[in-house]
């Protein structure tokens with residue numbers, strides 16, 4: 014890039030001097046159309062339960078999710094992502110509850126699609142909210158068995174799609190699952206259901222508060238490094254993306270968000286496919302607690318979200334979706 018001119022002819026501060034000029038020369042902006050709100054659901058009635066590790070985020074019993082959905086509707090947030098807090102007595106080694114058509118996710122999908130048909134619903138495909146060991150797949154001698162896990166994930170994806178989920182989001186990081194899920198959906202007349210692949214999901218330290226929110230944290234006996242990505246790598250991320258696109262992913266996701274802006278930018282430039290970013294629970298809590306303690310300003314929320322737009326993300330999954338939608 015050639016820089017033309019020099020000081021004192023050029024004074025870059027001239028385009029920063031007033032609010033209106035800064036607005037005119039902004040290269041990026043954030044719009045409600047860029048936002049996806051995650052919602053945690055739990056069993057019971059009349060429950061809105063705070064999540065300690067995520068101040069300002071709650072688990073809702075299904076009879077109460079209308080409270081948050083009314084806000085989603087009011088601010089025109091396009092889509093919500095559903096995550097279940099499964100009671101311990103419904104967890105087992107195989108994550109069987111994931112295939113129950115009356116589990117929390119299936120009930121939520123039906124509830125939302127019936128009462129809020131214009132809100133998109135996205136659901137995670139992975140077994141961790143349902144397993145006693147907290148892993149995303151089937152354990153075999155302390156290892157996650159890729160192909161056995163896919164057999165269950167395909168059924169989970171098909172069930173969610175039949176219940177009315179619009180966007181199937183495999184977050185498990187098994188090899189080859191996108192292709193098998195796409196084929197199965199098509200065979201079952203569900204060819205319009207979208208697949209949003211968590212194609213690049215790092216074995217990150219920033220998922221802690223989420224694991225607490227879905228109740229898998231204390232259960233996890235060893236880490237997820239044999240299936241989630243090594244955070245030292247980027248070439249591997251592009252291989253993941255290439256494979257998932259070939260297998261039929263419509264949209265790809267990078268997760269976590271802020272530490273991986275380089276990956277988002279590179280995918281956007283090289284693959285020409287919509288890229289979503291997931292600003293994960295640890296990122297949320299860091300900022301939220303920083304604000305609560307008075308160490309950083311509320312504007313840091315917008316700053317963090319705009320950085321995703323600058324990098325090239327089409328949309329952002331963020332626990333700040335409602336807070337920020339109110340402001341913009």
Ligand code: PBG
Nearest residue numbers: 139141184219220223293294295
């Ligand atoms: C699990 C899943 C995780 C998140 C979304 N789906 C956690 C994990 O892989 O352990 C994390 C989201 C967040 O931290 O906000 N399949």
